[in-house]
Amino acid sequence: MRNTIVSIIAILLGLIAGGLLMLAIGSNPIEGYNYLLQGALINIERIGNTLATATPLIFTGLAVAFAFRTGLFNIGAAGQMLAGGLAATAIALTFEFSRPVMLILMILGGLLAGALFALIPGILKARFNVHEVVSTIMMNWIAYWSVYYIVPGYFKGPSLETESQKLPDEYTLRAPFLSDMFDGSYINYGIFLGIIAVIIIAFIIDKTTLGFELKAVGFNRHAAEYAGMRVNRNIILSMLISGALAGLGGVALYTGNASSMQIGLLPSQGYDGIAVALLGANNPIGVFFAAILFGILYSGTGFMNAMTEIPPELANTIIAIIIYFAATSVLIHRIIDKVKRSKANRPEHKKGEA
Amino acid sequence: MSYVVEMFNIRKEFPGIVANDNISLSLKKGEIHALLGENGAGKSTLMGVLFGMYQPERGIIKVREKEVRITNPNVANQLGIGMVHQHFKLVENFTVTENIILGSEPLKGLVLDIDKAAKRIEELSKHYGLNVDPYAKIEDISVGMQQRVEIMKMLYREAEVLIFDEPTAVLTPAEIDELMKIMRNLIKEGKSIIIITHKLKEIKAVADRCTVIRRGKSIGTVNVAEASEESLAEMMVGRHVNFKVDKKESTPGDTVLKIDSVSAKNNRKVMALKDFSLEVRRGEIVGIAGVDGNGQSELVEAITGLRKVESGNILINGEDITNAPIRHRIEKGIGHIPEDRHKRGLVLDYRLDSNMVLEVYNKRPFAKNGLLNFGEIRAYAENIFKNFDVRSGEGGASLARTLSGGNQQKAIIGREIELDPDLLIAVQPTRGLDVGSIEYIHKRLIEHRDKGKAVLLVSLELDEVLKLSDRIAIINNGELVGIVQASETNENEVGLMMAGISKERSV
Numbered sequence: 001m002r003n004t005i006v007s008i009i010a011i012l013l014g015l016i017a018g019g020l021l022m023l024a025i026g027s028n029p030i031e032g033y034n035y036l037l038q039g040a041l042i043n044i045e046r047i048g049n050t051l052a053t054a055t056p057l058i059f060t061g062l063a064v065a066f067a068f069r070t071g072l073f074n075i076g077a078a079g080q081m082l083a084g085g086l087a088a089t090a091i092a093l094t095f096e097f098s099r100p101v102m103l104i105l106m107i108l109g110g111l112l113a114g115a116l117f118a119l120i121p122g123i124l125k126a127r128f129n130v131h132e133v134v135s136t137i138m139m140n141w142i143a144y145w146s147v148y149y150i151v152p153g154y155f156k157g158p159s160l161e162t163e164s165q166k167l168p169d170e171y172t173l174r175a176p177f178l179s180d181m182f183d184g185s186y187i188n189y190g191i192f193l194g195i196i197a198v199i200i201i202a203f204i205i206d207k208t209t210l211g212f213e214l215k216a217v218g219f220n221r222h223a224a225e226y227a228g229m230r231v232n233r234n235i236i237l238s239m240l241i242s243g244a245l246a247g248l249g250g251v252a253l254y255t256g257n258a259s260s261m262q263i264g265l266l267p268s269q270g271y272d273g274i275a276v277a278l279l280g281a282n283n284p285i286g287v288f289f290a291a292i293l294f295g296i297l298y299s300g301t302g303f304m305n306a307m308t309e310i311p312p313e314l315a316n317t318i319i320a321i322i323i324y325f326a327a328t329s330v331l332i333h334r335i336i337d338k339v340k341r342s343k344a345n346r347p348e349h350k351k352g353e354a
Numbered sequence: 355m356s357y358v359v360e361m362f363n364i365r366k367e368f369p370g371i372v373a374n375d376n377i378s379l380s381l382k383k384g385e386i387h388a389l390l391g392e393n394g395a396g397k398s399t400l401m402g403v404l405f406g407m408y409q410p411e412r413g414i415i416k417v418r419e420k421e422v423r424i425t426n427p428n429v430a431n432q433l434g435i436g437m438v439h440q441h442f443k444l445v446e447n448f449t450v451t452e453n454i455i456l457g458s459e460p461l462k463g464l465v466l467d468i469d470k471a472a473k474r475i476e477e478l479s480k481h482y483g484l485n486v487d488p489y490a491k492i493e494d495i496s497v498g499m500q501q502r503v504e505i506m507k508m509l510y511r512e513a514e515v516l517i518f519d520e521p522t523a524v525l526t527p528a529e530i531d532e533l534m535k536i537m538r539n540l541i542k543e544g545k546s547i548i549i550i551t552h553k554l555k556e557i558k559a560v561a562d563r564c565t566v567i568r569r570g571k572s573i574g575t576v577n578v579a580e581a582s583e584e585s586l587a588e589m590m591v592g593r594h595v596n597f598k599v600d601k602k603e604s605t606p607g608d609t610v611l612k613i614d615s616v617s618a619k620n621n622r623k624v625m626a627l628k629d630f631s632l633e634v635r636r637g638e639i640v641g642i643a644g645v646d647g648n649g650q651s652e653l654v655e656a657i658t659g660l661r662k663v664e665s666g667n668i669l670i671n672g673e674d675i676t677n678a679p680i681r682h683r684i685e686k687g688i689g690h691i692p693e694d695r696h697k698r699g700l701v702l703d704y705r706l707d708s709n710m711v712l713e714v715y716n717k718r719p720f721a722k723n724g725l726l727n728f729g730e731i732r733a734y735a736e737n738i739f740k741n742f743d744v745r746s747g748e749g750g751a752s753l754a755r756t757l758s759g760g761n762q763q764k765a766i767i768g769r770e771i772e773l774d775p776d777l778l779i780a781v782q783p784t785r786g787l788d789v790g791s792i793e794y795i796h797k798r799l800i801e802h803r804d805k806g807k808a809v810l811l812v813s814l815e816l817d818e819v820l821k822l823s824d825r826i827a828i829i830n831n832g833e834l835v836g837i838v839q840a841s842e843t844n845e846n847e848v849g850l851m852m853a854g855i856s857k858e859r860s861v
Contacts, residue, residue, distance in 0.1 A: 134463070137852075207725055207726055208724050208725055208726065209715055209716040209721045209724050209725070209726060210724060211728060212708070212715050212716075213715075213716075215704070216704065216712070219701045219702070219703045219704060220697075220700075220702065220703075222697045222698050222700055223699065223700060223701045224701070224714065225660065225680065226658075226660065226680070226690070226692060226698040227679075227680075227684075227712040227713045228679070228680040228681030228683075228684045228713055229682075229683075230679070294674045306485050308756070
């Protein structure tokens with residue numbers, strides 16, 4: 001509850017600061033935000049696109065938040081996304097199955113690839129105490145260059161050297177009924193996977209013995225060890241699950257929102273996941289709404305730019321400011337405390353004086 | 355005589371609790387004033403208010419007869435008030451000098467003038483008899499020395515009023531004597547001292563006056579010379595306190611724990627436990643006596659599985675558990691009250707009730723098929739709180755972090771005894787606790803023994819070991835010096851053995 005208030009205050013402060021920026025470059029902030037919102041939500045197609053934009057962020061946000069609950073900082077979500085996306089793409093371009101079987105295989109493949117990619121830093125951390133921040137960043141570049149090598153080498157598209165072949169429509173997460181329902185939007189099954197993931201992760205964290213253990217390890221590994229929990233196993237397990245989530249994010253991005261993989265790009269959603277987790281206070285439900293907000297900002301910015309003089313970079317700026325306020329939430333906590341205290345004191349003082 | 359600090363009618367509330375209710379305290383110039391109270395009575399809170407860490411809801415503070423508002427610790431420092439915290443605030447890999455000047459670094463042009471600072475520290479050290487090496491690194495010096503660095507920090511900043519928060523909790527007996535001497539030196543030089551404590555012996559030894567608070571309320575201020583330990587204890591706890599431990603003769607049964615020539619290394623990879631052998635039987639309390647850092651921690655960690663054993667065997671009820679995982683040992687009946695309650699004993703950011711099932715959260719009835727049953731957990735925890743008198747602001751829902759040290763300790767002890775272990779290992783079980791809680795915990799340990807269970811007590815307080823144990827094993831430099839019957843020995847004999855002077859092995 002309290003975290004929610006803090007996050008909302010951070011968002012409001014970020015939006016106000018964004019408005020001031022718009023003023024500073026001589027634009028009307030009300031008009032700007034109006035177009036931003038319209039761009040994201042004005043019709044059913046745009047709503048669909050906004051949800052689709054948010055989908056990979058739900059996954060990467062969950063991935064970062066989940067690892068963080070175990071005291072791990074997984075900033076390798078980008079690499080794990082690439083691994084997941086590449087695995088799903090490779091499966092779809094190599095084999096032939098009926099659509100349901102193929103989709104399940106692609107999802108599982110992406111999930112496993114992401115998990116395996118995070119397993120390596122997990123093992124390094126558990127066995128040799130290699131800090132996961134270092135190893136996951138290195139794994140990002142391993143994924144980046146692996147895609148650079150594998151896509152042109154094995155799955156080259158017909159025209160472009162830098163892109164994989166396009167997946168056939170029936171081998172993507174797109175569904176005609178969804179596209180129809182959302183007036184031709186590129187929304188796809190990914191959003192449902194995301195919602196399911198949110199529910200499962202929230203359940204694991206709050207209701208299961210596994211979650212109890214993982215959180216205990218995250219808060220105080222010495223006490224967890226004392227109580228007989230296997231700390232190293234939990235670290236590896238946590239990285240596996242985190243990587244699997246990011247891998248699914250890759251599946252949603254590369255075989256849902258897009259239908260091919262480009263080389264030479266680390267998906268920005270990987271790092272954005274950190275911001276989403278932070279704003280969502282590492283809570284799965286919080287992550288969901290934070291991801292939707294980011295989706296709105298990202299997908300509305302183009303329309304805003306088309307209708308006004310405001311540059312599209314403003315969306316990124318607003319996000320950065322929101323993150324800044326979320327990261328310094330201690331301040332907000334303190335202000336809330338003060339307000340509460342002065343409220344609580346007032347009647348008492350009166351009593352004292354009377 | 356004039357007062358340097360006066361606090362009038364201080365009131366401080368925390369969610370669910372009134373920590374200080376109308377408390378007054380005045381400190382004369384040049385006196386040592388003890389602040390006595392049970393754990394959670396509100397001593398630290400009151401000093402926190404004086405040091406600017408908390409803002410009181412009501413009350414007036416005067417320093418040198420001028421009314422002041424101490425809004426943060428910097429203001430306190432400017433007023434000449436310094437505090438030595440119970441948990442030191444030092445940078446481990448900095449030198450003594452670097453730590454002391456942190457925050458007020460002397461400059462020569464644009465560069466740090468370390469030498470000048472070091473020289474001044476050396477002078478101060480000599481002047482007050484602190485014996486601190488300005489160039490030593492914090493990680494290399496003993497806890498007692500680290501505390502002196504904290505004292506030096508205040509002297510360097512020319513503090514006139516020094517607050518010590520339970521300064522002896524972390525010290526060995528010899529270091530405590532040393533600290534008392536230093537405090538007397540400080541008084542001679544015109545400083546004034548407030549010492550937060552619940553150790554009556556120390557109050558009798560150094561303090562001039564003593565203010566007693568109980569459950570957030572002021573009970574009174576007395577001249578220490580006119581009060582006895584008993585009367586102070588009664589003021590603090592609110593009832594008569596029994597200093598003696600009532601216990602029956604022990605009737606040892608089968609061996610529960612058998613340690614057979616075990617060796618283990620410490621964190622610096624040096625052999626810290628050497629060929630150590632010991633048996634603990636049902637129905638007896640075996641105490642381990644020794645000076646801090648002589649292998650006690652390594653011994654306990656070897657038994658509980660937190661440390662690898664280099665050679666030798668450990669058996670529980672006849673089963674070899676030398677290399678068994680920790681959980682297996684817990685299931686085999688080892689309960690462990692750890693030395694460091696913050697590091698090992700609690701997940702401070704978990705609710706208190708979750709902490710009560712830290713070892714059994716995955717067993718029925720607390721979990722079924724991997725799902726937690728919060729109702730059962732709460733009920734189980736409530737029972738422990740009731741039985742062990744654990745007080746917290748919001749009951750089981752409080753974060754473990756928010757409890758006072760004594761209540762945290764009682765919660766841990768409750769948790770371990772509730773598991774009903776065949777072998778209860780109690781390491782410093784009453785460290786930092788007040789006499790009321792100590793009396794209570796001692797009673798529970800003896801009760802556990804009388805249920806026919808084995809208790810291994812490790813304590814740096816020789817008094818405690820002598821009082822509770824049926825047999826005493828003395829450890830020095832990682833080796834067993836000897837085992838004596840508690841009823842046939844005395845402080846002198848054990849003290850000598852602790853220093854490594856062996857007598858004929860008895861028993």
